Amino acid sequence: xxxxxxxxxxxxxxxxxxxxxHLVGALGLGILxxxxxxxxxxxxxxxxxxxVCLASAALTVVVGYPTLWYGGTGVAAAGDPTRVIQGIxxxxxxxxxxxxxxxxxxxxxxxxxASIWTAAAxxxxxxxxxxxxxxxxxxxxxxxxxxxxxxxxxxxxxxVMHLAIVFLREKAPSAEVIRAKAREHGYDITDWAFHLQxxxxxxxxxxxxxxxxxxxxxxxxxxxxxxxxxVEFRLSPSRI
Numbered sequence: 001x002x003x004x005x006x007x008x009x010x011x012x013x014x015x016x017x018x019x020x021x022h023l024v025g026a027l028g029l030g031i032l033x034x035x036x037x038x039x040x041x042x043x044x045x046x047x048x049x050x051x052v053c054l055a056s057a058a059l060t061v062v063v064g065y066p067t068l069w070y071g072g073t074g075v076a077a078a079g080d081p082t083r084v085i086q087g088i089x090x091x092x093x094x095x096x097x098x099x100x101x102x103x104x105x106x107x108x109x110x111x112x113x114a115s116i117w118t119a120a121a122x123x124x125x126x127x128x129x130x131x132x133x134x135x136x137x138x139x140x141x142x143x144x145x146x147x148x149x150x151x152x153x154x155x156x157x158x159x160v161m162h163l164a165i166v167f168l169r170e171k172a173p174s175a176e177v178i179r180a181k182a183r184e185h186g187y188d189i190t191d192w193a194f195h196l197q198x199x200x201x202x203x204x205x206x207x208x209x210x211x212x213x214x215x216x217x218x219x220x221x222x223x224x225x226x227x228x229x230x231v232e233f234r235l236s237p238s239r240i
Contacts, residue, residue, distance in 0.1 A: 006071035007129050015068050016132035019061050023137050026057035038152055041160030041210065047148045051114035051141060055121035058137055059085060062128050069128045085124055092120040115145055153214065161187070161209040161217060164234045171229035172203040186215040202231060
């Protein structure tokens, strides 16, 4: 019982509070950085940056209190937990990379990878005896994963879509016509690529579309689907 009560001694509680403040501050800074990316339609957004920053702080700040590790019982002198932490970080990095998938221009799994890494950080923090900080980090992680998707959608943001569209060469419209059609549906064209296929009978535009907010792409899709000159098209988001 004395060993268990040592984890809740005044010095331990004060350290947990300081660590938790570090984690909240790191989460806030990560969210600010992530919002900048999210606003510009990038795959890594507020949740990803927030969780990565939170995990980095958790893994770093606990090293500053070695005398309080394991309830301040002096067990830390028997080994070097930082080496274990290094191994955990390396291993979780490979695990996180395994859940990231690319489908065309869309990247999936970034927030999942970040949350896996954060879970490892919470485990390390808890293993070192910082119970309050570990619980706080877990709660913050759950709030980020469950609530920030709606927050990202509610805040001003931009949507980026990638359109590949193939025309019969003799019916291919000019770039200005395509730009005008995109603007009718709320999109601006920010990048172009052109491809004349080897048989010479088809001409392909590869276009990056950007819009403020989240306009419904179905009207653009419906218009492309009924156009006689369109042989093939593919519209995909750059982030999920």
